[in-house]
Amino acid sequence: EVQLVESGGGSVQAGGSLRLSCAYSGFTATGYCMGWLRQAPGKEREAVASLDSDGTTNYVYAVKDRFTVSQDNAKNTLYLQMNSLKPEDTAVYYCAIVLVPDAKYCRGSRRPDYNYWGHGTQVTVSS
Numbered sequence: 001e002v003q004l005v006e007s008g009g010g011s012v013q014a015g016g017s018l019r020l021s022c023a024y025s026g027f028t029a030t031g032y033c034m035g036w037l038r039q040a041p042g043k044e045r046e047a048v049a050s051l052d053s054d055g056t057t058n059y060v061y062a063v064k065d066r067f068t069v070s071q072d073n074a075k076n077t078l079y080l081q082m083n084s085l086k087p088e089d090t091a092v093y094y095c096a097i098v099l100v101p102d103a104k105y106c107r108g109s110r111r112p113d114y115n116y117w118g119h120g121t122q123v124t125v126s127s
Contacts, residue, residue: 002026002116004095009121016085016125022078022095022118029099033106035114036069036080038091038123048093049080054103063089085125092120 008020020036035050049069050058057069068081078095096114100106 002097002099004097004116004118006093006095006118006121009093009123011124011126012085014086014125014127017081017083018085018123020080020082020093020095020121020123022080024076024078024095024097027099031100031102031105032097033100033103033111033114034071034078034095034097036078036093036095037114038089038093039120040088040091043091045094050106051078052103052106053100056103056106082123085123087125087127090123090125092122094118094120 003026005023006020008018010018012018030053032053036048037045038048039045048060048063049067051069051071066084070079094117096117098112098114
C-alpha cells in the first residue's frame with residue numbers, strides 16, 4: 001500500500017527557511033504525478049508545487065522563486081525547500097501522489113486527482 005509520511009514542519013519567523021520531506025513507499029510504478037499542497041485555517045486546500053516522474057516541476061505563482069521541489073530517488077523522498085517564508089505561508093502542508101501509466105498523463109487538464117495523501121505537517125510563519 002502506498003504510504004506518504006511528511007516531516008520537517010515547524011515555526012519560523014518571516015524570512016526564514018524550512019525544508020519539508022515526504023518519505024514515500026509501497027509502489028514500484030515508474031509513472032506518477034506527485035505534489036505538495038497546503039491548507040490554511042479557514043481556506044481551501046491549494047496546490048503549491050508538483051514534481052512528476054519525468055522530472056517536470058510546477059509551482060503556484062505565490063511561491064515561485066521562493067520554494068523548490070526536488071526528489072531523492074535513492075531515499076524515496078520528496079522535498080520542498082521553502083525560503084523567504086511569509087506569514088501567509090502558514091498552513092498544514094501535505095504531500096500527495098497519483099500513479100499513472102506515463103508522466104504525460106500529468107499534463108494540464110489530463111492531470112488526475114491525487115489519491116494518496118500524507119497526514120500533513122504544520123508550518124507556522126510569524127511576522
